[in-house]
Amino acid sequence: MAKITTFRKFLIAINVLFLINTISAQEYTINFNVNINEDEIKDIASIWHDYLRSNSKEHWKKEEVKALENFNVQNMPSILNPPLLDWKLNNRILSISNISDNKYILKSAFFNNDLEIFAVTNVIVEKINNEFNLSNYIYEYTKDWDIKERAHIKYIYTATFKVKSAEKFYKNLCEVFNIEPELITYFIAEDCDDIYTMLGYDFFISKGMGTECGYFESKNNFVFATKKGGANHYHEITHFINTFYPKANDLLLTGLSAYISGNKAHFGKPLKYHIDRVGNYLKTNKEVDLSNPFDFYFMDKETNPQYVIGALLCDIIIEKKGREGLLRVFENYGTDEELLNYLNKEILNDNESLNDVLRERIHTFSTNKKFKNRLGF
Structure with a gap:
């Protein structure tokens, strides 16, 4: 079963609100300035909208389909989650411009039913063996x-x-x-x-x-x-x-990326910088209870506390169980409930609470001049 952290639930809730408004109908249209009386322009427009309806590889450049697991790089979940094409938005072709022999740039707009524009995109269209193929703009750029x-x-x-x-x-x-x-x-x-x-x-x-x-x-x-x-x-x-540990809890994977990343742990700043900021925030916000660390997912725009909490949980696990212990946690305790149960039973002493342990560790690293991870990076 897929695991969903509280932070992920928050993002999904926002996405659902947008999807409710965008999924009711999809229209594929062409702006008045695009001359579909020209056969090649008409064919290119048809191929683009056919691709959007089907997400089929048949319309894409074969070399890219062969080389890339995600053949449309633009449609990546890291940029927008879910990816752009999964939002089921309307699309309007704005222009189709010839840039060289047998190569065009197709520009189009993605928008919802309230005419709110999500993106204006470029895709390359190449004529190969007398057939038009879509291609990633990144290679042209x-x-x-x-x-x-x-x-x-x-x-x-x-x-x-x-x-x-x-x-x-x-x-x-x-x-x-x-x-x-x-x-x-x-x-x-x-x-x-x-x-x-x-x-x-x-x-x-x-x-x-x-x-x-x-x-x-x-x-x-x-x-x-x-x-x-x-x-x-x-x-x-x-x-x-991440793909090698598909069962790992998102909070630990989030924290690990900050834990071993040195001076560019999060938003281009060291982890120590963000630990200090979280520490100062917790001093004035006593009501924040870290016994459920998944609930502390927003502080301000400069620091996401999940990176700090996740990093410190990795540190605590490694301190008690070593590197192999962390890997076992990645492999066996994927849901929030499983991870929390493990921490309370296997990591904390009988008289300890996760809230107290995390707050104390944040205080300790705030007072030290330099943060040092336990994996040797």
């Missing part, structure tokens, strides 16, 4: 970027950036969690908006809302980082292990 390949990480970046590889961290990560490394394709963009532009979003509901972010697309092992995050965005690389 980055075609002149530099490429640097290491043993298990392929960096794609602009020439203005200097790459210092995260290969050593990635190797250590795989060794600690008993998994074989796979190739990660790692894109480095200017900022968050540039990541969205790279994916083909002219407009997106998250555009303009932040300058620092990162994403891991698990189906294709793609990392998207900003220049500030750089080539060593350990937080996103850590998400590589």
Whole structure:
């Protein structure tokens, strides 16, 4: 059974409200300026809307379908959850522009029944063997970027950036969690908006809302980082292990990404920074009860307390049970109820409460000058 944390329930509730308003009808239309009297334009428009109705691979470029598990990179859950096409939005083709021999850019808008626009997207359409195929915009956008390949990480970046590889961290990560490394394709963009532009979003509901972010697309092992995050965005690389521990509780996986990520644990800041902020918040908010750590999912826009709580739970488990103990928890205690029961019975002493233990650990790390994880990263 799938596990859902309180934080995830909160996000799902928001999504359901939107879906109620968008799922009642889907319309696929074409703007007046798109000349469908031209045979090629008419064919391209038809293929795009057929694809949206079916999400079929038959309309996509075969090389990309073969190379990518998620062949439409733009439609990734890390960017919008659920992914854009799962929202069952209306679509209107805005333009179809020829950019070179046998290659077009198709621009379209996704909107709900109240005409609220979620995204304006670009997709490439290529004519191959006299047949039109859809293709990811990311490859057109980055075609002149530099490429640097290491043993298990392929960096794609602009020439203005200097790459210092995260290969050593990635190797250590795989060794600690008993998994074989796979190739990660790692894109480095200017900022968050540039990541969205790279994916083909002219407009997106998250555009303009932040300058620092990162994403891991698990189906294709793609990392998207900003220049500030750089080539060593350990937080996103850590998400590589998630698919190998499908039963692991979301709070622990969230915490782990911050626990071992050094100076870029969360929103580009060290974990110690966020522990201090959570500590100060708890001092003035005595009513917050960490005995159910899943309920403390919002503090402010600068710190998500789930990263701190999850990281400290990993630290407590490793302290009591070692690395192998943490892996056993990942494998066997997936639901919130199972994890909470394990913590109360196997980790805490008879006279301890999780609220007191977590508050004390937050206080301890707040007073120390530097946070050091127990996994050696």
